[in-house]
Amino acid sequence: MRKRVVGEAGWSHSAIAGAVGFIYFFPVLFIILTAFRNRMDTLATPPKWFFSPTFENFYHIFYRSSSTTSEYISTGFHMYFFNSIYISGMSVILALIIGTLAAYGFSRHPLKGNETYLFIILTTRMLPPIIVIIPIFLIFRLTGLAGSYTGIIMMYTCFNLPFSIWMMKSFFDELNTEIEDAARMDGASERSVFFGICIPQVKAGLAATSVFALILTWNEFLFALLLTNKTTRTMPNAMARTIGGEINVDYGLLAAMICLFLIPIFFVTYALQNQLLRGVTFGTIKK
Amino acid sequence: MLAGKPLEDDMFGITYQAGKDYDFSSMQINGFFWQQGGDIWDESNQPNAQAEGVVNSPQNVKAFQQYLDILGTMHPSHKTGGMGIFEMQALYLEGKIAAMINWVGLGAPVVDPNVSKVVDITGYARQPGTMQDDGTISRWANLGGQPFVLTTWMTDDEIDAAFKIIKWWLSYDTQIAAVKAGGQSCMKSIIYSDGYNALAPWNAAYVASMDWQKDVWHVPEFFELLTQQQEEFDKAITGQIGSKEALDAIAAFQQEILEEAGRIE
Amino acid sequence: MNSNNGFIGWLLDPKRRGPLLIAPAIFVLLLVNIIPLMWSFGLSFFKFRANKLKAPDFSWFYNYEKVLQKEKIWEALQTTAIIVAGSVGIQMILGFLLALLFAKKFPLRRILLMLILTPMMLSYVAVAIFFKLFYEPEFGLLSQFVQQFTGEMYVLLATPAGALIGVIIADAWQWTPFVMLLVLAGLVSVPKHLYEAAEIDRVSWWRTFTTITFPYVRSLLLLAVLFRTIETFKIFDVVFILTNGGPGTATETIAVLVYRTAFQYFRTSNSAAMGYILLFIVIVLTSLYLYVIKQRDSEEI
Numbered sequence: 001m002r003k004r005v006v007g008e009a010g011w012s013h014s015a016i017a018g019a020v021g022f023i024y025f026f027p028v029l030f031i032i033l034t035a036f037r038n039r040m041d042t043l044a045t046p047p048k049w050f051f052s053p054t055f056e057n058f059y060h061i062f063y064r065s066s067s068t069t070s071e072y073i074s075t076g077f078h079m080y081f082f083n084s085i086y087i088s089g090m091s092v093i094l095a096l097i098i099g100t101l102a103a104y105g106f107s108r109h110p111l112k113g114n115e116t117y118l119f120i121i122l123t124t125r126m127l128p129p130i131i132v133i134i135p136i137f138l139i140f141r142l143t144g145l146a147g148s149y150t151g152i153i154m155m156y157t158c159f160n161l162p163f164s165i166w167m168m169k170s171f172f173d174e175l176n177t178e179i180e181d182a183a184r185m186d187g188a189s190e191r192s193v194f195f196g197i198c199i200p201q202v203k204a205g206l207a208a209t210s211v212f213a214l215i216l217t218w219n220e221f222l223f224a225l226l227l228t229n230k231t232t233r234t235m236p237n238a239m240a241r242t243i244g245g246e247i248n249v250d251y252g253l254l255a256a257m258i259c260l261f262l263i264p265i266f267f268v269t270y271a272l273q274n275q276l277l278r279g280v281t282f283g284t285i286k287k
Numbered sequence: 288m289l290a291g292k293p294l295e296d297d298m299f300g301i302t303y304q305a306g307k308d309y310d311f312s313s314m315q316i317n318g319f320f321w322q323q324g325g326d327i328w329d330e331s332n333q334p335n336a337q338a339e340g341v342v343n344s345p346q347n348v349k350a351f352q353q354y355l356d357i358l359g360t361m362h363p364s365h366k367t368g369g370m371g372i373f374e375m376q377a378l379y380l381e382g383k384i385a386a387m388i389n390w391v392g393l394g395a396p397v398v399d400p401n402v403s404k405v406v407d408i409t410g411y412a413r414q415p416g417t418m419q420d421d422g423t424i425s426r427w428a429n430l431g432g433q434p435f436v437l438t439t440w441m442t443d444d445e446i447d448a449a450f451k452i453i454k455w456w457l458s459y460d461t462q463i464a465a466v467k468a469g470g471q472s473c474m475k476s477i478i479y480s481d482g483y484n485a486l487a488p489w490n491a492a493y494v495a496s497m498d499w500q501k502d503v504w505h506v507p508e509f510f511e512l513l514t515q516q517q518e519e520f521d522k523a524i525t526g527q528i529g530s531k532e533a534l535d536a537i538a539a540f541q542q543e544i545l546e547e548a549g550r551i552e
Numbered sequence: 553m554n555s556n557n558g559f560i561g562w563l564l565d566p567k568r569r570g571p572l573l574i575a576p577a578i579f580v581l582l583l584v585n586i587i588p589l590m591w592s593f594g595l596s597f598f599k600f601r602a603n604k605l606k607a608p609d610f611s612w613f614y615n616y617e618k619v620l621q622k623e624k625i626w627e628a629l630q631t632t633a634i635i636v637a638g639s640v641g642i643q644m645i646l647g648f649l650l651a652l653l654f655a656k657k658f659p660l661r662r663i664l665l666m667l668i669l670t671p672m673m674l675s676y677v678a679v680a681i682f683f684k685l686f687y688e689p690e691f692g693l694l695s696q697f698v699q700q701f702t703g704e705m706y707v708l709l710a711t712p713a714g715a716l717i718g719v720i721i722a723d724a725w726q727w728t729p730f731v732m733l734l735v736l737a738g739l740v741s742v743p744k745h746l747y748e749a750a751e752i753d754r755v756s757w758w759r760t761f762t763t764i765t766f767p768y769v770r771s772l773l774l775l776a777v778l779f780r781t782i783e784t785f786k787i788f789d790v791v792f793i794l795t796n797g798g799p800g801t802a803t804e805t806i807a808v809l810v811y812r813t814a815f816q817y818f819r820t821s822n823s824a825a826m827g828y829i830l831l832f833i834v835i836v837l838t839s840l841y842l843y844v845i846k847q848r849d850s851e852e853i
Contacts, residue, residue, distance in 0.1 A: 009658040015652055018660065021667040024650075027725070028670050030693070031682055039402050043381055043691045098576045105573025117574070119839070124585040125779075126834045128786045128807040130814060131827035135591035136584070158584040161577055163779060170771055190569070204737045212730070219675035221789070235728045236675050249373075251682055258678045266666065273662055276737055307796050364689050366710035368798040383690055515815040518801065525710065525799035 001032035042251045057256035065152055077238065084234040085264060087149065088217040093157035095213050096206065097155070099164030104120050104194065106165070107172035118166070125162045137226050147229030160213040167212075171205035172198065207275035211268070218265055234260050299362040302378065303388040306371030307463040307521035310513055313503070315388065315427045316354055316520060320426035321501055322417035328541055334552040338541035343534035351530040353521060368521045380404060388414055390431050394489050395469045411489040414498045432473060441495045466490075489535040508544055515540050596824035600668060602637050608821065612694040615825035627801065629833070635720055635791075635805060636784045642724040643780055646771070647731025654732070655739040672729040680793035684721040688795070712802030719803055722790050727780060734776040738769035774845055778838070785834055833845045 029219055034042050036053040064075050136155070137146070145151030182194050187195070199206075221236040228234060239257050304315040317327060323344035329336040341347075362384055366368050375387045380396060380403045390480055396402050396407055417424035435456075437449055459480075462472045466486050471493060472478055484491040504512060516537050523533040545551040595616055596609035619625055654665055672681070689705040690696045698706035708714045744764055750760045788807040791797065795806035797812070804812075806826070814823035 009656040013656065013658040013660060016661050016662070017664045020650070020653060022666040023668060024725075025667040027686065028667075028674070030686075031678070034682075040381075040404065043377060045381075045691060046696060047693060076647070099579065103575035105570045109570030109573070111570050111574075117578070119842070121577070121581060122782070122838065123831070123835055126588070126782050126785070126838070127589065127831050128788060128810055128829055130590050130788070130807065130811050131824060132585075132588040134820075135588035135595075140589060140787055154580065154584055158580050161581060164778075166775060170775055174771070175666065176695060191790065204741065208737050211733070215673055216818075218673075221677065236677065237674065239677060249676040251681075251685065254678070254681065258655060258674060261675075262673055266670070269669055269673070270662070270666055271664065276733065281846060307798050362690065363705050363707050363710070366707050366799070367715075367795070368794065368800070369709070383692070412579060446562055513816045514812065515555075522800040527800045 006010055029259055031255045034251050035259045037252065039250070039252055045285055046156055057252040058260070059254055061256055065177040077237075079231070080233050080235050080238045083228075083232055084218060084236075084261075087156065087232070087234060088214055090149075091153045091160060091217050092213045094153070094162050095160035096210060099161050099209070100157045100168045100206070102161075102197075103168035103172055107169050108177075116258065118169075121162045123268065124158075133222065133226060136223075138229055146227055147232060150229050151231055152224065152232065155219065155227060156217040159216060159220070163216075164209045164213060167209050168205050168221065175201055204211040205277045209274040211272055211276070214265060214268060214272070218261075298382070299384045300360065301357070301386045301388070302361050302365075302370070302371060302375050302384045303357075304370065305358055305361075305365040305368070305374070305524050306374070307368045307517050307524075308371050309501075311371040312520045312524060313513060313516055314431070317501070317503065318414065318428040319354045320347050321480070322425045323347075325350055328504065328545065330506060330550070333550050337507060337551060339538045341539040343531070344539060348531050350522070351534060353528055356420055362530040366525060368525045391471060391489050391493050392469075393433070394487070409488075411491050411492040413499075416499075420485070426496070427495065427501055430497055430500040430502040432471075442515065445506055461474055496547065506545075506548070506550065508548055508550075512541055574763075592622045592824045593828060595821050596828055598821050601649060601818050607717050611777040615822050616829070619825045621849060624801075624804070624809060625829065628804050628806045629830075631716070631801075631803060632785060632787070632805040632807075634716060635723070635787060636781055637782050638716070638788075639723040639727070640722040641729045642720065643731045644722070644773070644777060646728045647776070648735055650728065650732040651735035652737055655737055661669040668732065669729045672733075674726065676726075676789035677793065679722060679726050680790045683790075684794050685720070687718050709795055710799060712799060715799060716795075719787075719791055719794055722794060723784065723787060726790075727784075730780065731773070734772045735769055738772040739765065742768045778841060781841075782838065787828070793799050800822065827851075834842060 016186060018206050027143070029233075035057055036055070037048075037081070038054060038056065039049045039050045062075055062077050104224050106118060111161060140151050142144040143151075145154075180197055181191050184190075219236055221240065222233045225240075228237070235257070241255060296448060302486040304311040306312055317502075320326060322346045323346050324485055326341055328338040329428050350357075353494060362376070364374055372389055372393060374395050375384070375389055376396065376497070378384045379387045379389075381403045387488075394411075398406055400406050413425055413495045414428045419425050430447075435449075435453060437446070442450065444528060457474065459477065462474065462477050463486070466472055468476075469487070472483075477483065478490075478497065503509070506512075518531040519537050519540075523530055542551065595608070597612060599611045599614060600606075600608035605674065610700060621623045654661065654668075686692045686694050689707040694708060695706040698704075708718050746764050747760070750764060755763075755826070786807050787805055788811065791803055791805050791808055793805045796810045810823045810826050810830075813819045814824060
């Protein structure tokens with residue numbers, strides 16, 4: 001009998017996972033198909049699974065026909081795309097840095113009010129955004145941050161902090177401190193303990209935090225709507241403009257936007273998969 | 288059977304607005320009220336006009352009940368409380384319903400072959416009416432349209448500029464250009480002018496319906512009144528409460544809000 | 553490295569390291585979150601409506617009284633609780649099972665994992681609009697599928713129960729990958745040699761699971777549940793687009809109610825009061841939750 005390696009499985013497992021994955025993915029598949037067909041085919045009953053694909057929707061993302069002339073004018077979409085990438089990217093990086101440092105602080109140098117601080121940090125995520133939207137808007141207006149990159153990046157960093165702190169603290173707490181203590185006794189500085197020992201072990205945590213934070217800010221709508229202006233506008237805002245108008249939802253256009261918008265996140269997540277799947281590899285003796 | 292030929296597909300007859308969102312159901316129900324002799328709160332008669340007793344008068348209850356009864360024969364989509372103007376349009380464009388009572392502004396996609404399956408089999412008419420006791424037909428309906436909104440904190444320069452824009456907008460050439468692009472005009476001098484009806488297939492029906500338009504309230508409490516009304520109508524449409532119950536709740540609410548605002552004594 | 557003298561030395565002193573590390577985080581949060589929270593908290597004690605030019609009247613607990621007396625908020629809380637329980641429950645179970653499925657290495661694992669992660673990457677608006685299309689009685693896939701068997705259109709969103717189920721499914725579908733990912737991160741951190749030793753000792757699957765696997769996963773699973781619960785309490789976009797709180801008020805969650813009160817009824821301070829009542833409830837629930845976790849933790853040691 002062939003010796004089976006623990007933790008590995010064969011093609012039969014793949015088949016099961018494939019079936020499950022496909023079923024789960026099905027609605028997304030529908031969206032992708034919709035991006036390539038026109039409205040009549042989308043609303044066809046019974047559903048048309050075979051149709052002639054068209055790139056019309058993708059074209060319309062970037063060039064919209066104006067109502068008075070028959071020319072196509074650019075919609076400035078590439079700007080929105082760039083804005084989304086820049087704003088989300090910056091806020092994720094900032095949240096990661098500030099959050100990881102704070103988590104390390106909470107974990108390794110607990111203060112007297114540790115639990116209270118952590119709890120308060122958590123509560124900032126508990127209110128429906130609707131409630132704070134007015135004062136935030138007013139404050140941003142007063143300080144001139146409305147419509148600037150700095151303002152919205154600060155806002156999003158703030159959104160991501162609670163999760164990244166809690167998540168990273170959880171990972172730091174799981175680590176075995178014996179290795180760190182040993183290194184310190186050998187004369188290593190705090191900095192090298194942190195960067196050389198702790199960080200490599202929590203890569204899975206960093207990866208997971210990045211993925212979630214990125215997804216959160218990538219798709220955020222309400223604050224982007226109110227706190228950005230024409231130059232800093234992000235994609236979700238632009239997507240919302242496909243709703244309403246003469247014909248309710250333009251499913252094809254919306255689907256095409258969704259597809260395009262998915263691509264960057266898809267790649268980042270795929271790239272980070274390695275880290276996510278590796279888990280904690282050092283110091284495996286649980287306390 | 289339809290026009291002598293058997294139907295191939297499931298098809299429903301008439302459809303009208305029954306949506307909770309925005310003002311959808313109110314816009315149709317108001318028409319039912321007026322056509323059967325009832326009324327909504329009369330804002331031109333402040334502060335004497337009441338809401339209680341008027342909004343839930345026996346005629347209104349009867350009218351609302353009729354609205355609900357006809358709903359029962361419609362496409363099942365209305366059961367979710369989401370039969371708004373766009374849902375109706377989608378059904379109509381795909382040929383699932385025979386007729387719809389909808390805003391003329393949604394007419395343009397109907398004649399667009401890229402999205403419409405009923406391009407060459409669509410006709411346009413005035414909204415249906417109710418036969419009155421004396422043999423005439425009442426066709427009252429709720430006025431629609433988009434307004435210019437001028438705010439009170441504009442500077443004098445801005446007010447001047449705004450007036451100029453309105454004058455330009457209301458000039459003959461601009462109006463006709465707007466109609467050609469799919470809009471409608473509200474000015475008698477324009478809609479009764481020669482050649483207006485030829486500009487779009489539905490213009491003749493639109494002009495004829497202009498004789499039978501009434502409007503809702505224009506007070507600052509508008510949105511609250513509307514929101515609550517929509518909620519109650521929605522409950523009745525989805526079968527959770529009865530017609531009288533809904534109208535009683537609406538009347539009580541409107542009476543309270545308007546009294547608080549000093550519009551009713 | 554010895555501490556330098558002077559300000560830098562004072563700053564980097566081990567005693568102050570903790571506060572120094574957490575200071576930037578607290579600062580950002582304070583600025584962007586706490587101050588607006590205080591503002592709207594204050595507003596809830598005044599009588600203020602955004603559509604009237606009157607200045608706010610200070611009126612103590614008037615708003616809170618009014619809100620708590622009206623049935624609406626209790627209904628909304630109940631509806632929200634149902635949706636949270638349903639959705640998070642499904643996410644936990646499904647997420648855990650999916651994580652188990654993907655815990656081993658097998659061919660095509662990376663790609664298949666991405667398939668399951670994708671729903672989470674979509675925006676709320678996208679999910680809501682397309683699920684609305686799926687549930688649509690005429691054009692939707694669900695109805696057409698049911699039509700094959702019953703011959704009649706199926707209107708899922710017509711009944712209160714159906715509407716709730718519709719919302720729960722959409723939300724759970726979107727966020728199960730979140731739970732799955734967290735649990736997976738825990739599962740893969742279990743050292744292989746423990747499993748190998750268990751196999752040699754011929755330990756049963758269940759015991760392997762409870763003594764080796766679960767402890768590693770526990771903290772992450774609990775974290776996932778905590779965050780998903782807090783987030784789901786605030787659910788708005790999906791409900792609003794899918795059912796608009798309907799039919800009637802059957803799916804009017806607390807966030808939808810707050811929105812309507814603030815932006816359709818223009819009862820601004822009323823809605824602020826509602827928000828803080830919700831905050832209070834969520835704080836109580838979370839404290840309870842964390843307390844129970846701590847108890848279990850100390851029991852284990």
